[in-house]
Amino acid sequence: MPLRYWDRKTRLLEMSVEVERKFLCNADTLKTLEEIGASVRQHQFHDQYYDSPKFDLTLRDAWLRKRKGCWELKCPTTEKTSGEQSKAAALCTRYKEITNLPEIQQRVTKIMKDNCEDTETSLSLEGEAWLSKMNLVCFAEFTTVRRSFVLEEEGVQIDLDQADFGYCVGEIEVLVPEGGDVQSALEKIERTAQKLGLSGDQRIEGKMNVYLKRYNPKHYEKLMSQHIL
Numbered sequence: 088m089p090l091r092y093w094d095r096k097t098r099l100l101e102m103s104v105e106v107e108r109k110f111l112c113n114a115d116t117l118k119t120l121e122e123i124g125a126s127v128r129q130h131q132f133h134d135q136y137y138d139s140p141k142f143d144l145t146l147r148d149a150w151l152r153k154r155k156g157c158w159e160l161k162c163p164t165t166e167k168t169s170g171e172q173s174k175a176a177a178l179c180t181r182y183k184e185i186t187n188l189p190e191i192q193q194r195v196t197k198i199m200k201d202n203c204e205d206t207e208t209s210l211s212l213e214g215e216a217w218l219s220k221m222n223l224v225c226f227a228e229f230t231t232v233r234r235s236f237v238l239e240e241e242g243v244q245i246d247l248d249q250a251d252f253g254y255c256v257g258e259i260e261v262l263v264p265e266g267g268d269v270q271s272a273l274e275k276i277e278r279t280a281q282k283l284g285l286s287g288d289q290r291i292e293g294k295m296n297v298y299l300k301r302y303n304p305k306h307y308e309k310l311m312s313q314h315i316l
């Protein structure tokens with residue numbers, strides 16, 4: 088019997104790229120999800136995002152966070168696809184999510200080194216000492232209640248997020264193995280968007296956009312002016 092989505096996801100995540108499209112959801116979205124038979128689960132998590140005081144990571148589009156006691160680093164992928172210029176691609180983001188701590192530390196060190204010559208590697212540090220060694224501090228934290236739906240046959244996950252600072256956003260996500268078929272993922276996302284009746288052609292803001300706009304407008308403006316957000 089093939090493994091179900093949730094059983095595959097943990098394994099896939101280690102070596103995958105997340106292709107995602109955000110959307111604004113309403114009561115109809117929820118109704119449609121129930122009608123198309125998506126399996127559902129609900130959970131809650133608290134995210135803490137870390138960066139240096141000069142924002143070396145986020146200014147390189149690298150997002151370091153702690154969620155449910157685990158470290159995760161989201162960074163842009165360098166892969167290009169033929170569908171790059173399409174409307175479907177323009178509405179989506181693509182990030183590699185790294186969950187292996189030594190690899191996260193290595194990547195963070197490299198980014199810091201690129202920005203500052205005298206940063207040392209700190210790979211063998213115990214516990215969370217690497218954070219202070221690398222001058223990383225928490226710059227954003229919030230709790231999300233997430234309802235996740237899965238369309239098993241497409242391998243698509245749809246999340247409806249409610250953040251505790253008062254922002255609701257949905258996202259359609261497909262995991263693609265590294266070097267895999269991003270074009271097909273974009274098509275799955277487009278098909279799902281149509282099923283959900285999403286017609287907008289504007290990129291929708293993520294939770295971090297709204298959080299920073301409200302709580303750190305100076306950094307938000309900087310990320311906007313550098314086209315990171």
Ligand SMILES: Cc1ncc(C[n+]2csc(CCOP(=O)(O)OP(=O)(O)OP(=O)(O)O)c2C)c(N)n1
Binds near residue numbers: 107316
């Ligand atoms: C629309 C959009 N979203 C995110 C970014 C960049 N970015 C900003 S913060 C950030 C990190 C948070 O990513 P996001 O997908 O928004 O959060 P979440 O849904 O909680 O993560 P998941 O559980 O899916 O892993 C990124 C990649 C961007 N430039 N544009």
